Amino acid sequence: MRVKVISILEDNYMYLVIEEQTKQALAVDPAVPHRLLEIVKREELTLVAVLTTHHHWDHAHGNEALLKEIPGLKVYGGDERIDGLTDKVTDAQELKFNSINVRCLFTPCHTAGHMCYFVWEDECADAPAVFTGDTLFIAGCGKFLEGSAEQMYRNLTQALGSLPQETKVFCGHEYTVKNLKFALLVEPDNKKVQEMLTWARARDDEDKPTVPSTLREEFQYNPFLRLTEEGVQKFTGKTDPVEVLRVLRQEKDKFKKPKERLPPQVLLALKWGLLRP
Numbered sequence: 001m002r003v004k005v006i007s008i009l010e011d012n013y014m015y016l017v018i019e020e021q022t023k024q025a026l027a028v029d030p031a032v033p034h035r036l037l038e039i040v041k042r043e044e045l046t047l048v049a050v051l052t053t054h055h056h057w058d059h060a061h062g063n064e065a066l067l068k069e070i071p072g073l074k075v076y077g078g079d080e081r082i083d084g085l086t087d088k089v090t091d092a093q094e095l096k097f098n099s100i101n102v103r104c105l106f107t108p109c110h111t112a113g114h115m116c117y118f119v120w121e122d123e124c125a126d127a128p129a130v131f132t133g134d135t136l137f138i139a140g141c142g143k144f145l146e147g148s149a150e151q152m153y154r155n156l157t158q159a160l161g162s163l164p165q166e167t168k169v170f171c172g173h174e175y176t177v178k179n180l181k182f183a184l185l186v187e188p189d190n191k192k193v194q195e196m197l198t199w200a201r202a203r204d205d206e207d208k209p210t211v212p213s214t215l216r217e218e219f220q221y222n223p224f225l226r227l228t229e230e231g232v233q234k235f236t237g238k239t240d241p242v243e244v245l246r247v248l249r250q251e252k253d254k255f256k257k258p259k260e261r262l263p264p265q266v267l268l269a270l271k272w273g274l275l276r277p
């Protein structure tokens with residue numbers, strides 16, 4: 001199976017999971033449907049299903065247009081608020097498309113109906129993939145918009161954290177550099193964070209994505225997966241892992257990029273093009 005990474009909007013990703021022998025494809029969060037259809041046509045693929053991680057427009061907005069274009073298309077998701085939903089899925093439900101298998105992992109917190117999708121191909125040596133939407137990012141995690149630290153703790157440690165370590169992580173946004181700057185504040189001495197930040201900045205300069213990583217890598221630098229590390233506990237002043245996670249998220253919410261800390265006059269001048277960033 002091949003995963004095609006497609007950058008859309010400001011910093012979102014949509015994906016195509018392709019079964020190479022049959023050219024059947026699944027789309028994940030295809031929020032810019034015309035771009036997706038262009039690629040489907042160019043690569044002579046047959047789109048059979050859409051996997052939607054959550055109802056936010058920058059993930060689900062393309063579903064209706066795709067359904068119109070491809071009657072009979074299946075649109076999966078875990079939340080009634082998802083545009084164009086045809087098949088509501090529940091935790092641990094498995095879907096099969098020829099040799100491609102999907103296990104739905106219910107991960108409520110960023111939104112109350114968030115699903116991640118674990119995908120693997122029968123009799124194939126390729127590592128499996130997990131599509132994490134806005135639950136787990138490379139070096140970060142999603143905001144707790146409709147849930148609690150307890151829920152996110154379960155998502156990160158059980159639903160996602162217990163998957164095979166070689167699983168490739170494909171997330172919903174390119175936030176890697178920003179996340180690593182925060183990770184470095186949390187663990188200034190973590191060599192993996194430093195190395196990864198250098199690498200992610202270089203990728204950014206070349207306009208290349210930082211996805212996928214692997215779960216094994218995430219455990220080495222993602223503070224939200226390192227809740228029992230001494231440095232992370234020290235940063236938060238807590239030892240209970242759920243409390244560590246709660247404080248980490250609160251601190252990340254307050255952690256702004258330097259631009260947002262500038263005086264209002266400077267922000268206006270930047271906005272009007274009187275100053276260059």
Ligand code: GBP
Nearest residue numbers: 056057058110134140141142143144173175178252
């Ligand atoms: C940034 O850092 O780039 N602009 C800021 C924050 C996911 S998108 C952007 C932001 O809040 N992103 C969300 C998030 O979870 N970030 C993790 C973090 O900051 O650590 N979204 O687009 C967001 O979910 C959205 C769409 C939200 C519709 C609410 C509705 Br309704």
Ligand code: ZN
Nearest residue numbers: 054056110134
């Ligand atoms: Zn979201």
